[in-house]
Amino acid sequence: MQELIGAVGQLSPKERKALAVLLRQKGINLFSVAPIFKRHAEEPLLLSYAQERQWFLWQLDPQSSAYNIPMALRLQGELDVEALERSFSALVERHETLRTRFDDSGEQPLQVIEPAWPIQLELEQLSDGSDQAIRRLVEAEARRLFDLREGPLLRVKLVRLDEHDHVLVLTQHHSVSDGWSLQILVRELVALYQGLREGRPAQLPPLPVQYADYASWQRQWMESGxxxxxxxxxxxxxxxxxxxxxxxxxxxxxxxxxxxxxxxxxxxxxxxxxxxxxxxxxxxxxxxxxxxxxxxxxxxxxxxxxxxxxxxxxxxxxxxxxxxxxxxxxxxxxxxxxxxxxxxxxxxxxxxxxxxxxxxxxxxxxxxxxxxxxxxxxxxxxxxxxxxxxxxxxxxxxxxxxxxxxxxxxxxxxxxxxxxxxxxxxxxxxxxxxxxxxxxxxxxxxxxxxxxxxxxxxxxxxxxxxxxxxxxxxxxxxxxxxxxxxxVGQWNATAVDYPLERSIQQLIEAQVDRTPEAEALVFGDTRLSYAQLDARANQLARHLI
Structure with a gap:
């Protein structure tokens, strides 16, 4: 069975699609039973369906930060900044999405996976270490815009409060991450940092495929029926x-x-x-x-x-x-x-x-x-x-x-x-x-x-x-x-005695005389004072007569 799966993995996308058609005629969905294969070098890096929507939304409003995914970590104690930077560099090398941007210069938008680069943290000193000041800084960082064409779509800022107190602010764009991914990022960052501090390799699970492989498989699977x-x-x-x-x-x-x-x-x-x-x-x-x-x-x-x-x-x-x-x-x-x-x-x-x-x-x-x-x-x-x-x-x-x-x-x-x-x-x-x-x-x-x-x-x-x-x-x-x-009790105690010898019209006219500018009616965004209400009522009466 493994030999058969391996042989399918060696097929070109066109050959794999033809095989899927033959198997579907026998009631077998190839992409449901076979693993996700690594993409071929000649395959265009198409966006996943979810990325396509994010790309559309970003083009619609590139000035919106609504799809930024921020996270802030408080680091208290002895921090090795160099080990932290090396840990992020290893993460960027391990996960292609952390170095992905998007290009629409051709017929359709494509993912562009940049080579890994050594991460240098953005450093900032914050003299006011109050919760309010930290919150303002994190919120401002979360609102900073991403350019999906230029990238990178990951930002890392280290804020120094004092020698043994820091805040690490991570911001990603939703097109390359989600809430579950944040947990993976933090978990692997911790493992890499600990490994570097202890002089041993981090024990991370292998990644048989990358996100671009998944995006290719997703399309083939959906198109197979x-x-x-x-x-x-x-x-x-x-x-x-x-x-x-x-x-x-x-x-x-x-x-x-x-x-x-x-x-x-x-x-x-x-x-x-x-x-x-x-x-x-x-x-x-x-x-x-x-x-x-x-x-x-x-x-x-x-x-x-x-x-x-x-x-x-x-x-x-x-x-x-x-x-x-x-x-x-x-x-x-x-x-x-x-x-x-x-x-x-x-x-x-x-x-x-x-x-x-x-x-x-x-x-x-x-x-x-x-x-x-x-x-x-x-x-x-x-x-x-x-x-x-x-x-x-x-x-x-x-x-x-x-x-x-x-x-x-x-x-x-x-x-x-x-x-x-x-x-x-x-x-x-x-x-x-x-x-x-x-x-x-x-x-x-x-x-x-x-x-x-x-x-x-x-x-x-x-x-x-x-x-x-x-x-x-x-x-x-x-x-x-x-x-x-x-x-039922307090707000409903609205009983008022009105003089029986006067009509409702006369009572309203008396109120117009007392408080002409006071608000009389509210409907949606429309507001009428008593004077305006009286004028409208008189206008309507003339039309009726």
Whole structure:
């Protein structure tokens, strides 16, 4: 068998494609059963489907930093700067994506892999070592633009606070990396640094292929019939009109997204997290499925819509050859929920479970190809197939763990990113300690107070689910006792005695005389004072007469 696979690997792309056609006639997909082969020297380095979309977005707005991926590491203790630079140099040599840029001088854009070069860290002294000063520096670095044509698409800056305290700021462009890749980068950087400090080679897993090999294989695999198989499922599920999720906004949606955002941390009590995990186990679902169902139920209640579509990122590293590669692998799935009148949460959870399992069997279709096939109405004001994202991470997927490297302590710094790629995103983080969450929201659309209410409503909904998962979705409470008293009691105490001898028109005219410039009506961006309202009413009356 190995000899056969080796022989297939020696075929040219054209010969391999012809073999794939013959095998497909016998019901065998060559690219599903064979490993990812190294590319031939004469093959053009085509972009992956995900890279194509990033290239399109960058050309559309090269002044946007929305697709920068930043990370900051606090290094406290004795730091060997030379060993750190050599570690980065070894990483750049090991992973071609860290030295990749893009060229569009020909008929189609191509990846250009530059020769490895010795890394020299950008050094900066920061006299003010306060958390606020560090945060400002990291945020400014995260906003620096990349030129995808010129490269490099990796930046490394070392900020010196004092002799034994540094901050390492890493920024990559999404076209060559993703969240999983950041974890690989840090893990291998630590191994290389330790090896250099201890005078031994680092124990790193071999890389049988590089990202450009994967990009070539991905195209061949999709073109061998896999695209049609997976696309058929998604077209049946998502075809037709693409609804816009209409959450209650504080501001009118602008004609073009600016990607300005903010983050709200959500504290979840350990006891609530324990009970959620227990409920998921009883219902035969994962915690991811349970939290996704709760979020979709919340969106249904907030919007009043029954067709709820949420984007969910998946690692898309099902092939063992790419497990340790740095690159843009993450894919996005659209999880659709169909809410039925009177449906219980338990029944809805069963639907979500089924949809998640079906999506896993069709998870490789590039999101970019799904958008192209569904042909939604394109607009710069919002994302085409969904406007809200849900992202669940387990402890092993997070990069925030502290590490001790001899005399050097390393930990990931957390800060509030000021970008939002979607209207709203719920991020949940599962660990042995419990469950943490945050909401990232578009500040062009929402005020922070509104997101705080959304977060409180979600937590109340979780408690209602825990109390009785058999409840209808419409009956799940979104208010705690204090909020209910405020809305039903305090805010609803609006009874006023009006003089019976005067009509409503006369009362309004009296108010016009008292406060002509005071705000009388608000609708969207339109505001009318009492004087303007009176003038409009008189104008309408004349037309009617």
């Amino acid at each position: 896999e695209r049609e198989r997976q696309l058929g499922y998604w077209q049946q599920l998502l075809g037709g009109e693409q609804p816009l999720l209409e959450l209650p906004l504080d501001h009118a949606r602008p004609a073009e997204q600016r990607f300005a955002g903010a983050r709200l941390a959500i504290e979840l009590a350990p006891e609530r997290a324990r009970r959620l995990k227990a409920l998921a186990q009883r219902e035969g679902v994962t915690l991811f499925m349970l939290l996704l169902a709760s979020f979709q139920a919340l969106l249904h209640r907030l919007s009043g819509q029954d067709d709820i579509r949420v984007g969910v990122p998946v690692a898309n590293r099902g092939r063992v050859e790419v497990e340790h590669l740095i690159g843009f692998f993450v894919n996005t799935q659209v999880m659709k929920a169909d809410i039925e009148p009177g449906q219980s949460f338990k029944a809805f959870l069963a639907q979500v479970r089924q949809r998640v399992l079906q999506a896993q069997d069709h998870q490789d279709l590039p999101y970019e190809q799904l958008v192209e096939a569904l042909r939604p109405q394109r607009t710069l004001s919002h994302n085409p197939l969904f406007q809200v994202m849900f992202n669940h991470q387990s402890e092993g997927q997070r990069s925030g763990a502290e590490q001790q490297l001899g005399a050097l302590a390393l930990r990931t710094l957390e800060w509030d990113n000021d970008t939002a790629q979607f209207d709203l995103a719920l991020n949940t983080f599962e660990s042995e300690a419990g469950l943490a969450a945050s909401m990232v929201y578009a500040t062009d659309l929402f005020e922070r107070a509104t997101i705080e209410r959304f977060a409180a409503a979600w937590q109340c909904l979780l408690d209602a689910i825990l109390a009785d998962p058999e409840q209808p979705l419409a009956g799940l409470s979104l208010l705690d006792d204090a909020a209910r008293e405020q809305i």
